[in-house]
Every structure is written in structure tokens, then in C-alpha cells.
Amino acid sequence: EVQLVESGGGLVQPGGSLRLSCAASGFTVSSNYMSWVRQAPGKGLEWVSVIYGGGSTYYADSVKGRFTISRDNSKNTLFLQMNSLRAEDTAVYYCARIDYDFWSGPNWFDPWGQGTLVTVSS
């Protein structure tokens, strides 16, 4: 069964750091496009970051320079290192696989993990 399980969320003070993990089963993280998407309380979905291929990465402008996406192939796990956290980073963070088609490239997010809540507050 294809499954993603996030962990690592919690309460952190502004300016602090947190590392999220996403353990995958049923498929290989390193062979797929893997992404983080977040959702602020009561708000919509916002793409955060993606990693793919040999380790290429992209970030949303809102987190560039503060967040780092990575993966551990031996553990089949995706990570998101979040530094210099701000109140506006408060959200549920989901990891998701991005489906890939040879002709059209990366496209839809499926499956998603259950999410982990990050709260940035003093």
C-alpha cells in the first residue's frame, strides 16, 4: 500500500527551527517527485517545496532561503528543515508525491500524508 506518514510538528517560538519528516512506504522516494504543501488554519492550500531526480529542489518565494527540502534514500524518507520560523508559517504541513508523466512531466499531488501541525508562537 502506498502511504506517507509525517511527523515532527509542534509548537516553536518565532525565529526557531523545526524539522519535519515524511516516511514513505509502497514506493521509492528517490524515484519520484516529492513535495511539501501547507495549509494555514482555515485557509487554502499552498505549495511549499519539491525535490526530484538527483536532488533538484525548488521553493515557494515565501520560504526560500529559510526552508530546505531533502531526502534520505536509505530510510525512504522526505524532510523539511524549517529555520527562521515566522507566525505566518503556522500551518498543517502535508507531504505528497507528485505524479509524473513522461510526456507531460510532473502534474498532480497523489497520495498525501495525514499532515503535521506546526505552530509558531511565543
Place this chain on the structure above:
Amino acid sequence: DIQMTQSPSSVSASVGDRVTITCQASQGISSWLAWYQQKPGKAPKLLIYAASSLQSGVPSRFSGSGSGTDFTLTISSLQPEDFATYYCQQANSFPGFTFGPGTKVDIK
């Protein structure tokens, strides 16, 4: 960046009703559009991809249509388990995939 809008932002409907949600892209995205369903406290679930293809396991009462800038998600006969928030997502411009603001379907 491609901006996505949805209408309405919320709709009240009864079981058995036909519900239609629209999504508009700020520029043409061909058929590179997906629809997701999200229930409270749960992760989004892929319903429709490539504008009109039904994801495996999704009931046939869900359908999608459109291309270019205008898209529609239709629930032909609303069921109790369909009360949720629905999001569209454009997949035309990697890596800057963007989502619509969501449409909440609740009970009339």
C-alpha cells in the same frame, strides 16, 4: 504565476442535488487541471486529473470538464459523504503549481 479562482466560495445543497463548481485560470493551462476533495481534519484527496479523468476509486457521480482557462467540477447527485471543501490545482507551470481558494459544499 498562474492564479486560480473558484466560484462559488461556498454552496449549500441537499442530498440528491446536482452541484457545479467552476475554476478559472489566469492564463491558458490546456487540460492541466486537477480537483481535490478535503474533509475537515483530513488530507486532500485527488478526485479528477487532466481536467476530466476520474481517479481510480472515485465514484462516477463526480465529473470534470473544461480546457484552457475555464473548468467545471460536477457532482451529479450529492451524497452525505460529499460534504467537503473542493480545490482545483493547475499543473501547467512546474514548479509553481497553484491551487484555487476552495469551494465549501455544506448541507442546506
